[in-house]
Protein backbone atom coordinates (compact mmCIF):
# COMPACT_ATOMS: atom_id res chain seq x y z
CA UNK A 1 0.00 0.00 0.00
CA UNK A 2 1.21 3.43 -0.83
CA UNK A 3 1.74 5.48 2.24
CA UNK A 4 -1.10 7.73 3.17
CA UNK A 5 -0.69 11.21 1.81
CA UNK A 6 -0.15 13.86 4.44
CA UNK A 7 -3.39 15.12 5.87
CA UNK A 8 -3.08 18.55 4.44
CA UNK A 9 -2.94 17.12 0.97
CA UNK A 10 -6.08 15.00 1.21
CA UNK A 11 -8.66 16.09 -1.29
CA UNK A 12 -11.41 18.00 0.30
CA UNK A 13 -14.72 16.44 -0.43
CA UNK A 14 -17.22 19.01 -1.51
CA UNK A 15 -19.90 19.25 1.15
CA UNK A 16 -23.15 21.08 1.58
CA UNK A 17 -22.26 24.21 3.38
CA UNK A 18 -24.60 25.09 6.25
CA UNK A 19 -26.68 28.10 5.45
CA UNK A 20 -25.41 29.73 8.61
CA UNK A 21 -21.87 29.29 9.31
CA UNK A 22 -21.14 27.96 12.78
CA UNK A 23 -19.42 30.43 14.99
CA UNK A 24 -15.80 30.03 15.47
CA UNK A 25 -14.93 27.26 17.89
CA UNK A 26 -13.93 29.76 20.59
CA UNK A 27 -17.50 31.13 20.55
CA UNK A 28 -19.08 27.66 20.61
CA UNK A 29 -19.44 27.55 24.44
CA UNK A 30 -23.00 28.93 24.49
CA UNK A 31 -23.85 31.29 27.31
CA UNK A 32 -26.01 29.54 30.04
CA UNK A 33 -28.97 31.93 30.60
CA UNK A 34 -29.03 30.95 34.34
CA UNK A 35 -25.70 32.54 34.68
CA UNK A 36 -26.89 36.01 33.86
CA UNK A 37 -26.27 38.32 36.82
CA UNK A 38 -29.95 39.35 37.07
CA UNK A 39 -31.12 35.74 37.36
CA UNK A 40 -28.53 34.96 39.98
CA UNK A 41 -29.41 38.02 42.04
CA UNK A 42 -33.17 37.32 41.85
CA UNK A 43 -32.69 33.69 42.84
CA UNK A 44 -30.41 34.52 45.75
CA UNK A 45 -32.76 37.26 47.04
CA UNK A 46 -35.73 34.90 46.62
CA UNK A 47 -34.05 32.12 48.55
CA UNK A 48 -32.90 34.51 51.31
CA UNK A 49 -36.41 36.00 51.58
CA UNK A 50 -38.00 32.56 51.87
CA UNK A 51 -35.49 31.36 54.46
CA UNK A 52 -35.99 34.61 56.41
CA UNK A 53 -39.79 34.23 56.26
CA UNK A 54 -39.72 30.69 57.64
CA UNK A 55 -37.10 31.57 60.30
CA UNK A 56 -39.10 34.56 61.53
CA UNK A 57 -42.30 32.51 61.62
CA UNK A 58 -40.64 29.77 63.64
CA UNK A 59 -38.78 32.08 66.02
CA UNK A 60 -41.60 34.55 66.51
CA UNK A 61 -44.02 31.79 67.44
CA UNK A 62 -41.69 29.73 69.55
CA UNK A 63 -43.36 29.45 72.97
CA UNK A 64 -41.48 31.58 75.46
CA UNK A 65 -40.03 29.97 78.51
CA UNK A 66 -43.18 29.59 80.56
CA UNK A 67 -43.60 31.48 83.84
CA UNK A 68 -46.46 30.65 86.19
CA UNK A 69 -48.73 32.34 88.68
CA UNK A 70 -50.35 30.65 91.65
CA UNK A 71 -53.47 30.88 93.77
CA UNK A 72 -54.42 29.08 97.01
CA UNK A 73 -57.94 28.29 98.22
CA UNK A 74 -58.75 26.67 101.55
CA UNK A 75 -62.05 24.80 101.61
CA UNK A 76 -63.10 24.90 105.25
CA UNK A 77 -65.85 22.28 105.14
CA UNK A 78 -67.96 20.87 107.94
CA UNK A 79 -66.03 17.59 108.13
CA UNK A 80 -62.52 18.76 107.25
CA UNK A 81 -60.46 21.51 105.62
CA UNK A 82 -58.56 21.02 102.37
CA UNK A 83 -56.04 23.27 100.65
CA UNK A 84 -55.97 23.55 96.87
CA UNK A 85 -53.07 25.09 94.98
CA UNK A 86 -53.69 26.31 91.43
CA UNK A 87 -51.25 27.34 88.73
CA UNK A 88 -51.63 29.15 85.41
CA UNK A 89 -49.30 30.61 82.77
CA UNK A 90 -48.23 34.12 83.82
CA UNK A 91 -48.34 35.62 80.31
CA UNK A 92 -51.85 34.41 79.74
CA UNK A 93 -53.64 35.28 82.95
CA UNK A 94 -55.65 37.68 80.87
CA UNK A 95 -58.20 35.03 80.30
CA UNK A 96 -56.69 32.53 77.92
CA UNK A 97 -54.36 30.47 80.13
CA UNK A 98 -55.68 27.30 81.64
CA UNK A 99 -55.84 27.15 85.44
CA UNK A 100 -54.83 23.77 86.84
CA UNK A 101 -54.74 22.28 90.30
CA UNK A 102 -51.14 21.28 90.98
CA UNK A 103 -51.40 20.24 94.61
CA UNK A 104 -53.92 19.58 97.36
CA UNK A 105 -53.46 18.98 101.06
CA UNK A 106 -55.95 17.51 103.49
CA UNK A 107 -55.77 19.25 106.86
CA UNK A 108 -55.47 16.75 109.72
CA UNK A 109 -58.39 16.69 112.12
CA UNK A 110 -61.97 17.94 111.84
CA UNK A 111 -63.47 21.00 110.19
CA UNK A 112 -62.78 24.44 111.68
CA UNK A 113 -66.35 24.69 113.04
CA UNK A 114 -65.58 21.85 115.44
CA UNK A 115 -63.03 24.09 117.24
CA UNK A 116 -65.69 26.47 118.56
CA UNK A 117 -64.63 25.87 122.16
CA UNK A 118 -60.89 26.21 121.44
CA UNK A 119 -60.63 28.51 118.40
CA UNK A 120 -56.82 28.81 118.39
CA UNK A 121 -56.68 25.13 117.39
CA UNK A 122 -58.58 25.97 114.20
CA UNK A 123 -55.73 28.26 113.11
CA UNK A 124 -53.06 25.84 114.28
CA UNK A 125 -54.61 22.98 112.30
CA UNK A 126 -53.85 24.73 109.01
CA UNK A 127 -50.10 25.08 109.59
CA UNK A 128 -48.83 21.87 107.98
CA UNK A 129 -50.76 22.31 104.76
CA UNK A 130 -49.77 25.98 104.56
CA UNK A 131 -46.11 25.02 104.96
CA UNK A 132 -46.56 22.55 102.11
CA UNK A 133 -47.98 25.33 99.95
CA UNK A 134 -44.99 27.50 100.84
CA UNK A 135 -42.69 24.82 99.46
CA UNK A 136 -44.74 24.31 96.31
CA UNK A 137 -44.93 27.96 95.27
CA UNK A 138 -41.57 29.37 94.10
CA UNK A 139 -40.45 31.88 96.77
CA UNK A 140 -40.28 34.80 94.34
CA UNK A 141 -44.02 34.29 93.68
CA UNK A 142 -45.07 34.06 97.36
CA UNK A 143 -45.99 37.74 97.84
CA UNK A 144 -48.21 37.90 94.77
CA UNK A 145 -49.99 34.58 95.36
CA UNK A 146 -53.57 35.20 96.53
CA UNK A 147 -54.78 33.11 99.48
CA UNK A 148 -58.50 32.66 100.15
CA UNK A 149 -60.38 30.71 102.77
CA UNK A 150 -64.02 29.86 102.18
CA UNK A 151 -66.07 28.15 104.85
CA UNK A 152 -69.19 26.19 104.01
CA UNK A 153 -72.08 24.56 105.86
CA UNK A 154 -70.23 23.70 109.10
CA UNK A 155 -69.50 27.37 109.74
CA UNK A 156 -72.93 28.37 108.42
CA UNK A 157 -74.45 26.22 111.16
CA UNK A 158 -72.04 27.44 113.85
CA UNK A 159 -72.73 31.04 112.85
CA UNK A 160 -76.49 30.41 113.17
CA UNK A 161 -76.02 28.73 116.51
CA UNK A 162 -73.34 30.93 118.08
CA UNK A 163 -72.11 33.85 115.99
CA UNK A 164 -69.48 35.00 118.49
CA UNK A 165 -67.92 31.52 118.52
CA UNK A 166 -67.89 31.61 114.71
CA UNK A 167 -66.19 35.06 114.77
CA UNK A 168 -63.52 33.75 117.14
CA UNK A 169 -62.80 30.81 114.87
CA UNK A 170 -62.38 33.23 111.95
CA UNK A 171 -60.06 35.47 114.00
CA UNK A 172 -57.86 32.48 114.85
CA UNK A 173 -57.82 31.28 111.25
CA UNK A 174 -57.05 34.76 109.96
CA UNK A 175 -54.16 35.20 112.42
CA UNK A 176 -52.67 31.87 111.38
CA UNK A 177 -52.98 32.53 107.64
CA UNK A 178 -51.51 36.02 107.83
CA UNK A 179 -48.28 34.58 109.23
CA UNK A 180 -47.55 33.07 105.81
CA UNK A 181 -45.88 35.10 103.06
CA UNK A 182 -48.82 34.95 100.65
CA UNK A 183 -51.24 37.71 99.72
CA UNK A 184 -54.03 36.95 102.20
CA UNK A 185 -57.35 37.91 100.64
CA UNK A 186 -59.72 37.07 103.47
CA UNK A 187 -61.72 34.28 105.08
CA UNK A 188 -65.50 34.18 104.90
CA UNK A 189 -68.55 31.98 104.91
CA UNK A 190 -69.85 31.23 101.43
CA UNK A 191 -73.61 31.32 100.98
CA UNK A 192 -75.22 28.07 99.85
CA UNK A 193 -75.98 29.76 96.54
CA UNK A 194 -72.32 30.67 96.01
CA UNK A 195 -71.23 27.15 96.90
CA UNK A 196 -73.62 25.69 94.31
CA UNK A 197 -72.84 28.24 91.59
CA UNK A 198 -69.04 28.03 91.94
CA UNK A 199 -69.20 24.23 91.88
CA UNK A 200 -71.07 24.52 88.58
CA UNK A 201 -68.48 27.01 87.22
CA UNK A 202 -65.65 24.61 88.18
CA UNK A 203 -67.17 21.63 86.40
CA UNK A 204 -67.96 23.54 83.23
CA UNK A 205 -64.64 25.44 83.18
CA UNK A 206 -62.64 22.22 83.51
CA UNK A 207 -64.75 20.57 80.80
CA UNK A 208 -64.06 23.53 78.49
CA UNK A 209 -67.79 24.03 78.07
CA UNK A 210 -67.84 27.73 78.91
CA UNK A 211 -65.16 28.87 76.46
CA UNK A 212 -66.69 26.84 73.66
CA UNK A 213 -70.24 27.87 74.52
CA UNK A 214 -71.35 24.22 74.69
CA UNK A 215 -74.40 22.95 76.54
CA UNK A 216 -73.45 23.00 80.22
CA UNK A 217 -73.26 20.19 82.75
CA UNK A 218 -75.23 20.41 85.99
CA UNK A 219 -73.43 20.06 89.33
CA UNK A 220 -74.48 17.86 92.25
CA UNK A 221 -72.41 18.36 95.40
CA UNK A 222 -72.94 16.32 98.55
CA UNK A 223 -71.06 17.58 101.60
CA UNK A 224 -71.19 16.63 105.24
CA UNK A 225 -73.63 19.36 106.27
CA UNK A 226 -75.25 20.64 103.05
CA UNK A 227 -75.95 19.53 99.52
CA UNK A 228 -76.19 21.60 96.34
CA UNK A 229 -77.91 21.14 92.98
CA UNK A 230 -77.13 23.56 90.13
CA UNK A 231 -78.07 23.35 86.45
CA UNK A 232 -79.28 25.34 83.47
CA UNK A 233 -82.79 24.48 82.31
CA UNK A 234 -84.72 25.96 79.38
CA UNK A 235 -87.77 25.94 81.62
CA UNK A 236 -86.14 28.36 84.09
CA UNK A 237 -85.55 32.05 83.43
CA UNK A 238 -85.31 33.11 87.07
CA UNK A 239 -88.78 34.62 87.29
CA UNK A 240 -90.21 31.74 89.29
CA UNK A 241 -88.42 31.56 92.66
CA UNK A 242 -85.79 34.26 91.89
CA UNK A 243 -83.81 33.29 95.00
CA UNK A 244 -82.66 30.19 93.11
CA UNK A 245 -81.35 32.17 90.17
CA UNK A 246 -77.74 33.13 89.48
CA UNK A 247 -76.89 34.86 86.22
CA UNK A 248 -73.49 34.89 84.59
CA UNK A 249 -71.99 36.29 81.43
CA UNK A 250 -68.96 34.17 80.64
CA UNK A 251 -66.88 34.21 77.44
CA UNK A 252 -69.65 36.09 75.66
CA UNK A 253 -72.51 33.77 76.69
CA UNK A 254 -75.32 34.47 79.14
CA UNK A 255 -76.26 31.77 81.63
CA UNK A 256 -79.28 31.67 83.85
CA UNK A 257 -78.39 29.09 86.45
CA UNK A 258 -80.80 27.39 88.81
CA UNK A 259 -79.10 26.56 92.10
CA UNK A 260 -80.22 25.46 95.53
CA UNK A 261 -78.32 24.48 98.65
CA UNK A 262 -80.11 22.36 101.24
CA UNK A 263 -78.62 23.12 104.64
CA UNK A 264 -78.69 20.06 106.93
CA UNK A 265 -78.92 17.73 103.91
CA UNK A 266 -75.23 16.85 103.80
CA UNK A 267 -74.76 13.19 104.67
CA UNK A 268 -73.56 13.70 108.27
CA UNK A 269 -76.49 15.93 109.20
CA UNK A 270 -79.01 13.67 107.48
CA UNK A 271 -77.63 10.79 109.52
CA UNK A 272 -78.29 12.86 112.65
CA UNK A 273 -81.86 13.49 111.42
CA UNK A 274 -82.36 9.79 110.71
CA UNK A 275 -81.07 8.87 114.16
CA UNK A 276 -83.18 11.63 115.74
CA UNK A 277 -86.18 10.10 114.01
CA UNK A 278 -85.38 6.75 115.62
CA UNK A 279 -84.65 8.13 119.08
CA UNK A 280 -87.72 10.32 119.53
CA UNK A 281 -88.91 8.37 122.53
CA UNK A 282 -85.49 8.51 124.20
CA UNK A 283 -84.70 4.78 124.08
CA UNK A 284 -81.57 3.15 125.49
CA UNK A 285 -81.15 1.06 122.37
CA UNK A 286 -82.24 1.24 118.71
CA UNK A 287 -82.18 -1.33 115.90
CA UNK A 288 -81.19 0.78 112.88
CA UNK A 289 -82.01 -0.65 109.41
CA UNK A 290 -79.31 1.59 107.86
CA UNK A 291 -76.44 -0.14 109.71
CA UNK A 292 -75.12 -3.67 109.25
CA UNK A 293 -76.39 -6.57 111.37
CA UNK A 294 -73.96 -7.06 114.26
CA UNK A 295 -72.99 -3.36 114.38
CA UNK A 296 -73.27 -2.16 117.98
CA UNK A 297 -71.83 1.13 119.19
CA UNK A 298 -72.72 3.32 122.18
CA UNK A 299 -73.76 6.84 121.15
CA UNK A 300 -74.44 9.87 123.33
CA UNK A 301 -77.63 11.88 123.11
CA UNK A 302 -75.75 15.11 123.87
CA UNK A 303 -73.46 14.56 120.85
CA UNK A 304 -76.18 13.40 118.50
CA UNK A 305 -78.39 16.40 119.20
CA UNK A 306 -75.55 18.94 119.23
CA UNK A 307 -76.45 20.51 115.89
CA UNK A 308 -79.02 23.10 114.85
CA UNK A 309 -80.32 20.52 112.34
CA UNK A 310 -81.74 18.37 115.15
CA UNK A 311 -81.30 20.28 118.43
CA UNK A 312 -84.99 21.21 118.70
CA UNK A 313 -85.97 17.54 118.55
CA UNK A 314 -83.95 16.27 121.50
CA UNK A 315 -86.27 14.05 123.53
CA UNK A 316 -86.79 15.52 126.98
CA UNK A 317 -85.57 13.28 129.77
CA UNK A 318 -83.53 11.09 127.41
CA UNK A 319 -80.82 8.92 128.99
CA UNK A 320 -77.16 9.80 128.51
CA UNK A 321 -76.50 7.24 125.81
CA UNK A 322 -78.12 4.62 123.60
CA UNK A 323 -76.90 1.43 121.96
CA UNK A 324 -76.83 1.97 118.21
CA UNK A 325 -77.36 -1.50 116.77
CA UNK A 326 -77.57 -2.40 113.09
CA UNK A 327 -80.33 -4.37 111.39
CA UNK A 328 -79.21 -4.14 107.74
CA UNK A 329 -82.47 -3.67 105.85
CA UNK A 330 -82.28 -1.44 102.79
CA UNK A 331 -86.04 -1.07 102.28
CA UNK A 332 -86.70 -0.11 105.88
CA UNK A 333 -83.67 2.18 105.79
CA UNK A 334 -85.14 3.94 102.77
CA UNK A 335 -88.39 4.41 104.66
CA UNK A 336 -86.61 6.14 107.54
CA UNK A 337 -84.55 8.23 105.13
CA UNK A 338 -87.75 9.35 103.36
CA UNK A 339 -88.94 10.92 106.61
CA UNK A 340 -86.29 13.64 106.31
CA UNK A 341 -87.93 14.94 103.12
CA UNK A 342 -91.15 16.92 103.14
CA UNK A 343 -93.09 16.38 99.92
CA UNK A 344 -96.42 17.71 101.14
CA UNK A 345 -96.39 21.35 100.05
CA UNK A 346 -95.23 23.13 96.91
CA UNK A 347 -96.35 26.63 95.93
CA UNK A 348 -94.55 26.50 92.57
CA UNK A 349 -95.17 24.60 89.35
CA UNK A 350 -92.94 21.86 90.73
CA UNK A 351 -90.68 21.29 93.68
CA UNK A 352 -87.87 19.01 94.74
CA UNK A 353 -88.66 18.75 98.46
CA UNK A 354 -89.34 20.96 101.49
CA UNK A 355 -91.35 23.28 99.23
CA UNK A 356 -88.25 24.26 97.22
CA UNK A 357 -88.82 25.08 93.56
CA UNK A 358 -86.95 22.99 91.01
CA UNK A 359 -87.27 23.30 87.23
CA UNK A 360 -87.22 20.30 84.86
CA UNK A 361 -83.94 18.41 85.08
CA UNK A 362 -81.98 19.02 81.88
CA UNK A 363 -78.75 17.71 80.41
CA UNK A 364 -75.97 15.79 82.04
CA UNK A 365 -74.85 16.13 85.66
CA UNK A 366 -71.52 15.74 87.43
CA UNK A 367 -71.97 14.40 90.98
CA UNK A 368 -68.96 14.91 93.25
CA UNK A 369 -67.69 15.02 96.87
CA UNK A 370 -69.57 12.45 98.97
CA UNK A 371 -71.61 11.32 95.93
CA UNK A 372 -68.35 10.06 94.48
CA UNK A 373 -66.77 8.74 97.72
CA UNK A 374 -69.81 6.62 98.51
CA UNK A 375 -70.77 5.41 95.04
CA UNK A 376 -67.15 4.63 94.24
CA UNK A 377 -66.80 2.53 97.40
CA UNK A 378 -70.03 0.68 96.57
CA UNK A 379 -68.88 0.07 92.97
CA UNK A 380 -71.92 1.95 91.74
CA UNK A 381 -70.35 4.74 89.68
CA UNK A 382 -71.60 3.12 86.46
CA UNK A 383 -74.92 4.86 85.92
CA UNK A 384 -75.76 2.84 82.83
CA UNK A 385 -76.92 0.02 85.11
CA UNK A 386 -80.68 0.12 85.82
CA UNK A 387 -81.85 1.79 89.04
CA UNK A 388 -83.35 -1.54 90.06
CA UNK A 389 -79.87 -3.09 90.00
CA UNK A 390 -78.56 -0.25 92.21
CA UNK A 391 -81.31 -1.02 94.73
CA UNK A 392 -80.55 -4.74 94.66
CA UNK A 393 -76.88 -4.06 95.24
CA UNK A 394 -77.69 -1.87 98.25
CA UNK A 395 -80.16 -4.43 99.58
CA UNK A 396 -77.47 -7.08 99.51
CA UNK A 397 -74.74 -4.78 100.85
CA UNK A 398 -76.79 -3.49 103.80
CA UNK A 399 -77.74 -7.05 104.78
CA UNK A 400 -74.08 -8.14 104.99
CA UNK A 401 -72.96 -8.61 108.58
CA UNK A 402 -70.71 -5.99 110.17
CA UNK A 403 -68.02 -8.60 110.89
CA UNK A 404 -67.87 -9.56 107.24
CA UNK A 405 -67.76 -5.92 106.09
CA UNK A 406 -64.86 -5.16 108.44
CA UNK A 407 -63.04 -8.27 107.25
CA UNK A 408 -63.55 -7.47 103.56
CA UNK A 409 -62.30 -3.87 103.85
CA UNK A 410 -59.33 -3.87 106.22
CA UNK A 411 -57.85 -0.51 105.17
CA UNK A 412 -61.03 1.56 105.29
CA UNK A 413 -61.73 4.05 108.10
CA UNK A 414 -64.30 2.42 110.40
CA UNK A 415 -66.54 5.50 110.60
CA UNK A 416 -66.90 5.59 106.80
CA UNK A 417 -67.28 1.81 106.58
CA UNK A 418 -70.13 1.75 109.07
CA UNK A 419 -72.02 4.43 107.14
CA UNK A 420 -71.84 3.33 103.48
CA UNK A 421 -75.17 1.45 103.68
CA UNK A 422 -76.88 4.55 105.08
CA UNK A 423 -75.05 6.94 102.72
CA UNK A 424 -75.80 4.84 99.61
CA UNK A 425 -79.47 4.66 100.58
CA UNK A 426 -79.59 8.42 101.21
CA UNK A 427 -77.91 9.21 97.86
CA UNK A 428 -80.33 7.01 95.93
CA UNK A 429 -83.34 8.48 97.75
CA UNK A 430 -82.13 12.07 97.36
CA UNK A 431 -81.52 11.64 93.62
CA UNK A 432 -84.67 9.72 92.72
CA UNK A 433 -87.24 11.01 95.19
CA UNK A 434 -85.70 14.35 96.20
CA UNK A 435 -84.54 15.62 92.80
CA UNK A 436 -86.77 13.38 90.66
CA UNK A 437 -84.16 11.53 88.61
CA UNK A 438 -85.88 8.60 86.90
CA UNK A 439 -84.66 5.38 85.31
CA UNK A 440 -84.64 7.34 82.00
CA UNK A 441 -82.31 10.14 83.08
CA UNK A 442 -80.33 8.46 85.88
CA UNK A 443 -77.67 7.63 83.29
CA UNK A 444 -77.19 11.39 82.72
CA UNK A 445 -75.41 11.49 86.07
CA UNK A 446 -71.66 10.94 86.14
CA UNK A 447 -70.02 10.36 89.50
CA UNK A 448 -66.75 12.26 89.36
CA UNK A 449 -63.87 13.12 91.66
CA UNK A 450 -61.53 15.00 89.36
CA UNK A 451 -61.70 16.57 85.93
CA UNK A 452 -58.39 16.80 84.08
CA UNK A 453 -56.46 16.52 87.34
CA UNK A 454 -58.42 19.16 89.29
CA UNK A 455 -60.89 18.24 92.03
CA UNK A 456 -64.52 18.95 91.30
CA UNK A 457 -65.81 21.38 93.94
CA UNK A 458 -66.51 25.08 94.47
CA UNK A 459 -62.90 26.18 95.13
CA UNK A 460 -61.66 26.61 91.56
CA UNK A 461 -64.80 28.48 90.48
CA UNK A 462 -64.44 30.74 93.53
CA UNK A 463 -60.85 31.61 92.68
CA UNK A 464 -61.58 32.13 88.98
CA UNK A 465 -64.30 34.56 89.98
CA UNK A 466 -62.25 36.50 92.53
CA UNK A 467 -59.25 36.83 90.25
CA UNK A 468 -61.47 37.82 87.28
CA UNK A 469 -60.02 34.95 85.34
CA UNK A 470 -63.17 34.26 83.33
CA UNK A 471 -63.93 37.26 81.13
CA UNK A 472 -67.48 38.29 80.33
CA UNK A 473 -66.62 38.53 76.65
CA UNK A 474 -64.81 35.94 74.55
CA UNK A 475 -61.13 36.91 74.25
CA UNK A 476 -59.65 37.45 70.78
CA UNK A 477 -57.86 34.32 69.84
CA UNK A 478 -55.20 33.90 67.11
CA UNK A 479 -56.60 32.51 63.88
CA UNK A 480 -54.23 29.58 63.98
CA UNK A 481 -52.34 27.82 66.70
CA UNK A 482 -48.53 28.03 66.65
CA UNK A 483 -47.97 24.79 64.72
CA UNK A 484 -50.64 25.67 62.18
CA UNK A 485 -49.14 29.10 61.63
CA UNK A 486 -45.63 27.74 61.01
CA UNK A 487 -46.98 25.07 58.63
CA UNK A 488 -48.91 27.62 56.60
CA UNK A 489 -45.87 29.91 56.31
CA UNK A 490 -43.65 26.99 55.29
CA UNK A 491 -46.10 25.81 52.64
CA UNK A 492 -46.47 29.38 51.35
CA UNK A 493 -42.69 29.73 51.18
CA UNK A 494 -42.32 26.51 49.18
CA UNK A 495 -45.10 27.60 46.81
CA UNK A 496 -43.43 31.01 46.39
CA UNK A 497 -40.14 29.34 45.61
CA UNK A 498 -41.70 27.09 42.98
CA UNK A 499 -43.50 30.10 41.47
CA UNK A 500 -40.21 32.00 41.37
CA UNK A 501 -38.55 29.18 39.50
CA UNK A 502 -41.47 28.97 37.09
CA UNK A 503 -41.46 32.72 36.50
CA UNK A 504 -37.88 32.45 35.32
CA UNK A 505 -38.95 29.94 32.66
CA UNK A 506 -38.17 32.17 29.66
CA UNK A 507 -34.57 32.13 30.76
CA UNK A 508 -34.41 28.36 30.94
CA UNK A 509 -32.02 26.78 28.40
CA UNK A 510 -34.01 25.16 25.58
CA UNK A 511 -32.69 21.89 24.09
CA UNK A 512 -34.47 22.24 20.70
CA UNK A 513 -32.75 25.50 19.80
CA UNK A 514 -29.30 24.29 20.60
CA UNK A 515 -27.11 24.98 17.64
CA UNK A 516 -26.01 21.85 15.86
CA UNK A 517 -22.45 21.55 14.90
CA UNK A 518 -21.80 19.28 12.05
Ligand SMILES: O=P(O)(O)OP(=O)(O)OP(=O)(O)OC[C@H]1O[C@@H](n2cnc3c(O)ncnc32)[C@H](O)[C@@H]1O
Nearest residue numbers: 077078079080152153223224225226266369370373
Ligand atom coordinates in the same frame (compact mmCIF):
# COMPACT_ATOMS: atom_id res chain seq x y z
O1 LIG B 1 -69.51 21.09 102.21
P1 LIG B 1 -69.78 20.76 103.64
O2 LIG B 1 -71.18 20.34 103.86
O3 LIG B 1 -69.31 21.80 104.59
O4 LIG B 1 -68.95 19.44 103.97
P2 LIG B 1 -67.46 19.07 103.66
O5 LIG B 1 -66.81 20.09 102.80
O6 LIG B 1 -66.77 18.73 104.91
O7 LIG B 1 -67.69 17.79 102.80
P3 LIG B 1 -66.66 16.94 101.93
O8 LIG B 1 -67.05 17.14 100.53
O9 LIG B 1 -65.28 17.14 102.33
O10 LIG B 1 -67.08 15.48 102.40
C1 LIG B 1 -68.41 15.11 102.29
C2 LIG B 1 -68.68 13.97 103.22
O11 LIG B 1 -67.98 12.83 102.76
C3 LIG B 1 -67.30 12.24 103.84
N1 LIG B 1 -66.13 11.55 103.28
C4 LIG B 1 -64.93 12.04 102.95
N2 LIG B 1 -64.15 11.09 102.44
C5 LIG B 1 -64.88 9.96 102.43
C6 LIG B 1 -64.66 8.62 102.06
O12 LIG B 1 -63.50 8.23 101.53
N3 LIG B 1 -65.65 7.73 102.19
C7 LIG B 1 -66.82 8.10 102.71
N4 LIG B 1 -67.12 9.34 103.10
C8 LIG B 1 -66.16 10.25 102.97
C9 LIG B 1 -67.01 13.37 104.80
O13 LIG B 1 -66.86 12.86 106.10
C10 LIG B 1 -68.28 14.17 104.66
O14 LIG B 1 -69.29 13.61 105.45
